[in-house]
Each structure stands twice: as C-alpha cells, then as structure tokens.
Amino acid sequence: MLGRLASQRLREIRQVFRGLPQHIDSPDNNPDLPWEFTDTNKEKAKEILSHYPSNYKQSAVIPLLDLAQQQNGGWLPVSAMNHVAKVIEVAPIRVYEVATFYSMFNRTKVGRYHLLVCGTTPCMIRGSREIEEALLKHLGVKRNEVTKDGLFFCWRNGMHDNNIGTGYFCVLLLHNTLLSTTEDVTPNRVVEIVEALKRGEKPP
Numbered sequence: 039m040l041g042r043l044a045s046q047r048l049r050e051i052r053q054v055f056r057g058l059p060q061h062i063d064s065p066d067n068n069p070d071l072p073w074e075f076t077d078t079n080k081e082k083a084k085e086i087l088s089h090y091p092s093n094y095k096q097s098a099v100i101p102l103l104d105l106a107q108q109q110n111g112g113w114l115p116v117s118a119m120n121h122v123a124k125v126i127e128v129a130p131i132r133v134y135e136v137a138t139f140y141s142m143f144n145r146t147k148v149g150r151y152h153l154l155v156c157g158t159t160p161c162m163i164r165g166s167r168e169i170e171e172a173l174l175k176h177l178g179v180k181r182n183e184v185t186k187d188g189l190f191f192c193w194r195n196g197m198h199d200n201n202i203g204t205g206y207f208c209v210l211l212l213h214n215t216l217l218s219t220t221e222d223v224t225p226n227r228v229v230e231i232v233e234a235l236k237r238g239e240k241p242p
Contacts, residue, residue, distance in 0.1 A: 061116055061134075061145070073117035075125075079109050083125060095126040099136050102126065103143055113144040149184045149191035151235050155223075165224075172225035176232060189236065 063069075075083055082105055090097045102125060106118040119137055123130040137143045155161075155170040170181070174192060177185050184191045223231070231241045 063116075067115045067117075067146070069116050069120055071115065071117045073110075073115060073121050075106070075121070076109060079105055087125075096128050096132065098126055099128075099133055100140070103133070103137055107143060112148050112150075113146060116145075147184060150189050151191070153190055153192045153232070155228075169223055169225050169228050173228045173232065176229045190232070 086098050086101045102122045106122055107114050110118055119133045120130050123133045155166050177190055179185055182193050234241050
C-alpha cells in the first residue's frame with residue numbers, strides 16, 4: 039500500500055509542477071489590463087518602501103505583492119505583478135519568481151475560503167483522499183476550482199507545500215489560507231465544516 043501511495047504522490051507532484059510556473063493570458067488576467075495601487079495603497083506602498091534603503095527597493099517585493107493581492111480581492115493578476123516591478127524598479131521576471139515560489143500568492147481567482155486537505159503521505163494513509171472526494175462532491179467542484187457562489191476554493195496540500203505544520207493531527211483541513219485549521223477531519227466532518235463556513239461560523 040505504501041508503495042502504491044508513494045507512486046501516486048510522485049505522479050501528482052510531477053503533473054502539478056509541469057504547469058505551475060506557467061501563465062496563460064485570459065480576458066481578466068493579461069498584461070494589457072491596466073492596474074495600479076489605489077491612492078490609499080500608494081501611501082501604504084510608500085510607507086513599506088521607507089523601511090528599506092533606496093538602493094534595496096527590491097527587498098519590499100513580498101509586502102508589496104501582499105498589498106496588491108489584498109487590493110485585488112485575494113489574487114494577483116500579471117498586470118499587478120508588473121506594476122509592483124515598476125515600483126521597485128526591477129525586471130518583471132524578478133517579481134514573477136517570488137509570486138510563483140510562495141504559495142501565499144494566488145495567481146488565479148480564488149474564493150473567500152481556501153479549503154485545503156493535507157495531501158502528504160501520512161494523511162493519505164489516514165484517509166485524506168476520501169475526505170477530499172467528499173468535500174469536492176459536496177461543493178460540486180473539481181480540485182483547484184472556485185464554487186459558483188465564489189465562497190470556496192478547493193486545493194490540495196502537497197502541491198505547493200510539504201505540510202501544514204501539525205502533522206501529528208491527521209487528517210488536517212486548512213481553511214481561509216493560513217488563518218485557521220481543523221484537525222482529525224472525516225468525510226462527514228468536512229461537510230459540517232463547509233456548512234458552518236456558509237453560515238458565517240468559525241469551526242473549532
């Protein structure tokens with residue numbers, strides 16, 4: 039069983055990382071779309087830049103990308119990354135390198151809640167595949183899709199990160215990016231969590 043799971047995991051990692059760094063233009067995400075910081079965020083960007091020597095503006099790339107992502111509703115279009123590159127006076131590729139490396143930056147539209155089922159081998163053994171299947175079936179989406187109401191974005195840990203950081207609690211569900219987690223999840227429990235989030239409640 040362990041050998042089969044390991045082989046399956048390796049295939050998934052290869053498949054994901056073949057396409058992960060790529061950008062494909064779309065009507066709502068292409069370099070021709072205008073994008074810049076709002077007046078309020080321009081002031082915030084100046085404040086961020088003031089923390090760094092003038093000849094090290096590029097060091098502000100992460101907080102500026104975070105600011106841009108917040109302004110853009112939780113994701114980073116390529117035009118926003120290009121704008122950040124202009125602000126810190128570097129080639130756009132230097133910003134792309136950061137945005138594609140850190141999983142906290144979303145380069146496609148995401149929902150209000152990010153639902154992530156740990157996909158590492160220990161959690162697979164504890165049934166994370168069945169939990170993920172129950173989650174996707176209940177929401178009516180595929181992995182890495184946003185629900186029609188824009189509330190939920192379902193993705194699999196192990197694609198971007200090795201683990202969530204509390205590996206002794208299997209299986210783990212992370213919701214709303216790195217803000218909240220629920221441990222020892224089951225297929226039935228994951229549905230209860232989703233319904234609680236729909237009602238605006240915070241699961242324990």
